Amino acid sequence: KTQETVSSSSGMATQKIKVHEDMAPGSISQDESDIPTLAFPSISTADFQFDLEKASDVIVGKVEEFMDKLGNARLVLVDLTERSKILSLVRAKAAEKKIDSKRFFTFIGDICQLYTKGGLCCNVIANAANWRLKPGGGGVNAAIFNAGGPALEAATKEQARSLLPGNALVVRLPSTSPLYSKEGVTHVIHVLGPNMNPRRPNCLDNDYVKGCKVLEDAYSSLFKGFLSIAN
Numbered sequence: 001k002t003q004e005t006v007s008s009s010s011g012m013a014t015q016k017i018k019v020h021e022d023m024a025p026g027s028i029s030q031d032e033s034d035i036p037t038l039a040f041p042s043i044s045t046a047d048f049q050f051d052l053e054k055a056s057d058v059i060v061g062k063v064e065e066f067m068d069k070l071g072n073a074r075l076v077l078v079d080l081t082e083r084s085k086i087l088s089l090v091r092a093k094a095a096e097k098k099i100d101s102k103r104f105f106t107f108i109g110d111i112c113q114l115y116t117k118g119g120l121c122c123n124v125i126a127n128a129a130n131w132r133l134k135p136g137g138g139g140v141n142a143a144i145f146n147a148g149g150p151a152l153e154a155a156t157k158e159q160a161r162s163l164l165p166g167n168a169l170v171v172r173l174p175s176t177s178p179l180y181s182k183e184g185v186t187h188v189i190h191v192l193g194p195n196m197n198p199r200r201p202n203c204l205d206n207d208y209v210k211g212c213k214v215l216e217d218a219y220s221s222l223f224k225g226f227l228s229i230a231n
């Protein structure tokens with residue numbers, strides 16, 4: 001038995017999702033899970049204090065650039081609340097550019113519980129990481145390492161001990177990770193964005209020429225990393 005529900009907020013981003021009422025918790029609906037989907041947070045715009053207007057331009061520009069490389073894959077920008085300013089800005093700018101809302105949309109929820117709480121199947125999620133690729137530190141990084149458990153930490157460490165701003169690291173999740181078994185996430189992509197917070201390492205001191213370039217590089221690395229595992 002299936003039911004059509006509208007699971008995200010208004011505007012261009014409204015996405016219909018099939019929710020199977022009789023689905024066992026943790027099982028993935030066949031049709032939805034077939035579509036490679038990357039869920040990503042807005043990199044650098046909370047703890048790293050990057051300007052939201054500029055970040056939204058970068059996000060929409062990069063999404064537009066990757067649109068024709070996506071095939072049947074989807075990109076989903078996620079934030080925690082419906083009051084999210086970055087989601088509103090991106091929705092408005094994506095609608096203006098007439099970006100296909102089946103291939104790119106926004107979604108409200110915890111990126112670690114998109115399937116179990118939101119009914120949205122995302123096989124890949126991105127993390128707004130720190131340069132040491134360390135758990136904790138708040139924000140989405142703390143949430144993802146927490147939900148991924150020791151398996152995510154170990155798999156990350158096996159690949160790299162640090163990350164340069166503008167770069168992304170694709171990590172395959174071991175099946176022992178709860179993010180894999182409960183949420184159906186097969187990969188986490190760690191991304192290090194530009195930092196404008198003087199209390200964090202590598203602060204760019206409001207140099208937005210450099211900052212926008214680094215943020216563009218970060219999204220390019222993220223989307224390329226996703227496409228390398230989606231296709």
Ligand code: AR6
Nearest residue numbers: 041044045046047048110111128130137138139140141143
């Ligand atoms: N689900 C979805 N989105 C979230 C979640 C979540 N669970 N938690 C936060 N966001 P931030 P940054 C949104 O601060 O600015 C860390 O401590 C949030 O509302 O996590 O790149 C790292 O260790 C915002 O829109 O990342 C780094 O040191 C977005 O995710 C530093 O912060 C990014 O917010 C990185 O700072």
